[in-house]
Amino acid sequence: MRVEVEINGERHAADVEPRTLLSDFIRHHAGLTGTKVGCEHGVCGACTVQLDGEPVRSCLMLAVQANGRSLRTIEALGAEHPLARAFHERHALQCGFCTSGFLMSIEPFLRDHPDPSEAEIREALAGNLCRCTGYQGIVEAVEQAARQDMPDPDEGAL
C-alpha cells in the first residue's frame, strides 16, 4: 500500500505492506534512525515519536495508519535544543538508546506543564524505561529544561 507521511516537515512516501510498523517505516523507509526500536510491544518507550503533536508509540501503529498525517521525530530537535542540552549537562543518559524516546515524550509534557512538580515529572517519565541512569539525572534534566524557554516545535530545529 502507498503511504505518504510528513516527517519533520519533509514528505516521505513508500509502498509498504499493511503490517509494516510505523517504527520500521521511520527507520527503514524514511531512513531516520534516531528513533529506536526496543521492546516492540509498547512498554519501553524507545520508539516514541509525535503524531500531530502528541507522543505516541511508533511500534504500536501501522505505517498505513499514519498515511497523510504529520510526524515529528528526534531529528527535528537538534543537539542544541534546551532539552538535549539539559540531558547532556545533567548526565541524563549513558548509552543513549532510550534518550530519543524520552525527549519526544518530555517535549509535549513541558508544553502542557510549564512548571511541573517532581512528582508530575516522575509520572510523565513512567512510560519510558532507562536501564543506565537510575532516572535521577533525567528528572534533574527535565527540571532544568522546564526553567528555560522552549523553541516552538513548528519553527523546526535550532
Place this chain on the structure above:
Amino acid sequence: MKPAPFEYSAPESVDEALGLLGEDVKVLAGGQSLVPLLNFRLARPERIVDINRIEELAYIREGEDGSLRIGAVARQAELERSQLVADRWPLLASAVRLVGHPQIRSRGTVCGSVAHADPTAELPVALTALDARFHVRSRAGARTLSAAELFAGPLTTTLAADELLTEIEVPPLPADARCGFCEHARTHGDFAIAGAALMHAPDRAAVALLGAGWTPVRATAAERALSSGAGADEVASLAAELVEDEYRAALMRALVKRAASEASA
C-alpha cells in the same frame, strides 16, 4: 517481532465498517492492546478493519438526556482532558489518568479498552460502577448491553464477530454524588493488581472492583452498606469478602477504604 500478514481496510463510515466485519477479522481502534498481540503473533487475523478514519465515531459529548456519549474512536486522552467529564463524571476522569502512560492514552480509545476486556483495565471497572450502557451495531441490527451482559471473562465479551461497539452511554450521576477511584500497581502505569471504583449519593451507591474476578465485579453487599450509612471500614470489609486470595483481599480492603474516604473528602 513483526505482525503476520493481514488484509487491511480503513472504512470511512460505520455502515462500511459493519460490512467488513466477520470471522477472523479484528477491529483496530487505538491499537494499544491489539498491536502488541499482532507483534507477538498471538493474534493472526485475516483482516484488520481500522476504524480510525470513521469521523462519525470520534466524539465525547453530552446527549440530549444529560448522559455522556463516548464514540468508538474517542481517545482516552480526550476523556482525560474533557472539562465536561471532569465536571460531571469525575470518576471517569480519575480512572483514565491511571490507564497506561500519556503515550498510550494519546492513541488508546475508551471503547477499545472496553471491547478488549482486560480484567486489569480501569475504564471497564469505572463504567461498571456508573451503570454504563454499551451500544453495539451489526449489519443485522443494533442492541444495547449492560456491563454484566457485556463482560464475559478475561479478554472476552459477548460481542459477536460481526458486531461493533459504537458508543458508550453513561447516565448522569445522581445529585450530590461523590466518587473515588483507587488502585494498586507495582509501578505507575503498570497493570493494576487490585482497584476500586466507588460512587456514593444520598439515594444510591455503587462499588465496582478490579481484581476480584475475571470481569469487573459489583460489590452489592458493600453497596447496600454504603447506602444505609455504614462506615468506610465496614464497606471495605464487605467488598474484600469477594476476594479469595489473602494478599489481594487485604489490598482490596485498603483500596475500597481509600476510595470511600476520597469520595467523602
